[in-house]
Amino acid sequence: MAKKNKAVKTPKLKFTVTHALVTLYTILMFTLFPLFLTNYYQSARRDKFWLYVVLTGVVGVAVAVILLANHLGKNTADKFSTYKDPFKLNITDIGILAFLGVTIISAIVATIAAPNPGEAFSKLLLGSYGRNMGLLMILTMAICYFCVSRFFYYSKYVIYFMFIGMTIMSFVAIVNFYHIDILGIFAKYQTNENVQINFTSTIGNKNYLSAMITVALPFSVGLAVATKDKILRIIAYVSTGLQFMGLLVATSDGGFLGCFAAFAVMLVILSRDMEKLSRFFFCLFIMMASAKLLWLFDLMMKGNNKGYTSFSEIFVYNNLVFVFIPLFFGLAVVCSKMQNKGIEKFAFIGSSALVITGIIAVVAMFIYYSAINTDTRLSGFSRFFRFDERWGTHRGFFWIKSFELMGDFNFFEVLFGSGPDTFYNVFRVYFDELLKRFGDSSTNAAHNVYINYLVTVGVFGLISYLLFIGSAIFNAVKNSKVNPLALMCVGVIIAYATQDIVNIANPVNTPWLIMFIALSESVRLRANSTERLLEEKF
DSSP: OOOOOOOOOOOOOOOOHHHHHHHHHHHHHHTHHHHOOSBTBTTHHHHHHHHHHHHHHHHHHHHHHHHHHHHHTTOGGGSSSSSSOTTOOOHHHHHHHHHHHHHHHHHHHHHHHSSSHHHHHHHHHHTTTTTSOSHHHHHHHHHHHHHHHHHOOOOHHHHHHHHHHHHHHHHHHHHHHTTOOTTSOGGGGTTOHHHHHHEETTTEEHHHHHHHHHHHHHHHHHHHHHOOOHHHHHHHHHHHHHHHHHHHHHTOHHHHHHHHHHHHHHHHHHTTOHHHHHHHHHHHHHHHHHHHHHHHHHHHTTTOSSOOOHHHHHHHHOTTHHHHHHHHHHHHHHHHHOOSHHHHHHHHHHHHHHHHHHHHHHHHHHHIIIIIOOSSOOOGGGGGGOOSTTHHHHHHHHHHHHHHHHTTSOHHHHHHOSOTTOHHHHHGGGHHHHHHHHSOOOOSSOSSHHHHHHHHTHHHHHHHHHHHHHHHHHHHHHHTTTOHHHHHHHHHHHHHHHHGGGSOOOTTTHHHHHHHHHHHHHHHTTSSOHHHHHHTTO
16 A cells, blocks of 8 residues: 655745845834935925835845856756745736836836926936825835735734834824824924924825825734733734724824725625634724823813824714713624634624625715615714715816816827826826816815826736735735734735825835735735744744
């Protein structure tokens, strides 16, 4: 009788120079990057743009040189520093490569068509027409993605570093909201009311801060749920409360939209594991409690703040939150005591039904107030259910006019757009109307990432970007069942992709999205996969 072949154990991954470079790069992207400023808020976006480009460029070149040297030297034992061939592509890889390729074609054609090709190419490269999201930024995103997805080496100490930047960023935002100038930045803008109200922390624009926290908050919740390390979990719980307070003071509704979407998906995913579901509800309890902690701080400061939006006011001032505090705590306790297959199946069905019902209700109200009952006056939170040109601080105007604008595009422009980050150029025909109706003299973005890409890099560009994001979400959800790292990233990617519906792609926020997609995809390559995470008792 033939002997059965024994399963070959996956070799332990050797820590190499390539891993060291990418690990250092990851640490810097989560610590130095969000805190980096050279001249207060004067060039905050450009500061982070150039930091991202330089850091990524240096690491990208170094990794390429090491790979080439190993290949030429036939160093097969340390050829790629990963369990699988890093050059083998999957759908997510193809998506970002296609997006880069379309952007290159769009930039070349826009350059040729320009009256001054040299000047035009420089602006298309740097994104000088818009928010520095030109060809160079897209190339940098691709390099960042491939370096981290192929050569990230998991260590829980890297997770500690991730929370350093997030914690400082959110804490400064909270005290800034109450006019406490802890970094001495606002002293430079005493006569500029716009900066005093709309800029904050080390990020700059409050909408940018909201987008950053849309990444940080789901990451904190994901870590709290996934980790078995008590110290990491405590850090994650503290960070969850702090990040939620940061989201409240950022006063940008897009962040709430993204986080709500992430938590809805996470609820369904985690409902099959009662222990993890218990931790998830405990995170919700912490968020509600932190909102009331902010309320107490507000009382101490006698309401001397920059002003909450309708969403933030609900959590900070509404007494209904006092009901949710014991409710989520109770659910956390109950779930921790009920762990069997029957309960988990019921929880999965119930949570799925709850999420689907919520989505149907929101869509139904949106349709009703936008298409059927257009006369009833809406105010406060309810105004979000009526879409017209005034919707979302006249985002509706940008979106509707963008599609009208594309109706005048030629066939090639429909496919490849007007050129990377050139929304300002093509939307100028509506500037007079924009000024007359809403008081804005110009705009350089559609305030919807997907529509913005549709206009600037065309149908092909949008399809390739959606392929990249969609595949990343699918892989993260799929791998979240077995891999803690993927579970930590799934909420982040969903949250950011959702808030992009009402936000702007920019070099302050988008790099973190790329980082987390790459971290999630590293699971697929098993560069530091389930085996290592479980070995370290993650």
